[in-house]
Amino acid sequence: MNEQIEKIVRQHLQENYSDSLTRFSYLNGGAEQFIRLTQNPDYTSYERELNLINQILPNIKNLVGSNLQIIDFGVGDGRKLNQILSSLRESIDVSYLGLDLSPTMIEVARINNRFGDIYSICDFSNMGQLTSVFERLHDSERLIFMLGNTITNEVDVESYLHSLRSITERQTYLAIGLELFQDNVDEIVREYRNEENYNLTFRPLEMIGIERNHGQIDIDFNPERQRIEEWFIFNQDGQVRDIQYQEGDRVLLSVTYKPTMTQIREMINNNGWNEEMSIVDRGYALLLLSSD
Ligand SMILES: C[S@@+](CC[C@H](N)C(=O)[O-])C[C@H]1O[C@@H](n2cnc3c(N)ncnc32)[C@H](O)[C@@H]1O
Known part of the structure; x- marks a missing residue:
């Protein structure tokens, strides 16, 4: 699984976003985390x-x-x-x-x-x-x-x-x-901005050894593609395995299309x-x- 995650991260670092990491969020502890999310009365x-x-x-x-x-x-x-x-x-x-x-x-x-x-x-x-x-x-x-x-x-x-x-x-x-899609999409985006959700979407990067404090998570609605996008933006240069990243590089953690x-x-x-x-x-x- 880690090899696939690494491959997608390498593509993103070359600004090829034809695949995303969402589906790797539910591995290991991600499964329990997802279930806790669904049991939240707001869900x-x-x-x-x-x-x-x-x-x-x-x-x-x-x-x-x-x-x-x-x-x-x-x-x-x-x-x-x-x-x-x-x-x-x-x-x-x-x-x-x-x-x-x-x-x-x-x-x-x-x-x-x-x-x-x-x-x-x-x-x-x-x-x-x-x-x-x-x-x-x-x-x-x-x-x-x-x-x-x-x-x-x-x-x-x-x-x-x-x-x-x-x-x-x-x-x-x-x-x-x-x-x-609903008119209150900004409200929905605000609901995505919580630690529990970040832990879920960041999980694939954690699995390959990237640390949360090497960047910030950014979540917003992209009106052109009509979807909520969750990004990890590196705040420093660094290397994990043979993957080199620079400050400002972006990885697309997750997309949620809202048609x-x-x-x-x-x-x-x-x-x-x-x-x-x-x-x-x-x-x-x-x-x-x-x-x-
Ligand atoms: C958002 S949850 C929905 C689960 C369930 N269908 C429900 O309605 O509550 C997504 C589920 O699909 C799995 N999943 C997502 N993308 C996948 C993919 N490309 N291949 C296999 N499983 C995937 C996840 O592991 C998780 O169990």
């Missing part, structure tokens, strides 16, 4: 999404056949999929595969998701890895869950939707949960997905898409 999107899921479950049951393969991109604490599987398995034959980069997160999900049976370490930002996972699946309809804003941490959500569609051969449904409903709809339609249904509750959207 309301967790419960809002659970309610939206309950609302779309009957539609999913109507839409899919009697045999379904669920693939969970980013297992988190496992509770959401526990609820989904317990409901779907009342009437449908469902198999489950949970994918995550973080072994610790998988351990937590395994405990909380009593209906989840198979888990695998996979970087689902990597289409090569995903293709080989898909090749091993059996020949039935598929439903991918990408909940809890996970897709918004992709550096380029549109090209992610495009790539995922292009490796999708069988009838596939994709359920995405994400927070939409409007119109923007996300356009991306969906332009990249081969059909919108089956979507519901929004106080700025949080749950979208159910299909490949045909």
Whole structure:
């Protein structure tokens, strides 16, 4: 994992920001830290999404056949999929595969998701890895869950939707949960500015030996790219392993894309997905898409 982090950091130091470090934040203690964040009463999107899921479950049951393969991109604490599987398995034959980069997160999900049976370490930002996972699946309809804003941490959500569609051969449904752009984005940015969040997003740099006091964390909304960006800006020259950095160099720790409903709809339609249904509750959207 450290080699991948180092590679991305080297790219950033050459001002190539085509990949970010967000997905490495949940390794080791990052998993527990994420769960503590979701349990904070201010983190309301967790419960809002659970309610939206309950609302779309009957539609999913109507839409899919009697045999379904669920693939969970980013297992988190496992509770959401526990609820989904317990409901779907009342009437449908469902198999489950949970994918995550973080072994610790998988351990937590395994405990909380009593209906989840198979888990695998996979970087689902990597289409090569995903293709080989898909090749091993059996020949039935598929439903991918990408909940809890996970897709918004992709550096380029549109090209992610495009790539995922292009490796999708069988009838596939994709359920995405994400927070939409809201006028109070500055308030949201202020909520990101806390030590607990910094510890989470800085974790990948810590893993390769960079120290927090070698720079500052800067968080802001980038209106051009419509996303919250978290940067680490070095305040001194230095070297870690064979990586040399200079004062002012910037590493992109994390991105959180905040599209409007119109923007996300356009991306969906332009990249081969059909919108089956979507519901929004106080700025949080749950979208159910299909490949045909
Ligand atoms: C924001 S959390 C959401 C978790 C859960 N889906 C939920 O709704 O609560 C993101 C999860 O996806 C995993 N993750 C993020 N990017 C990943 C990637 N590219 N490949 C594999 N796992 C990833 C993280 O380890 C974490 O478990």
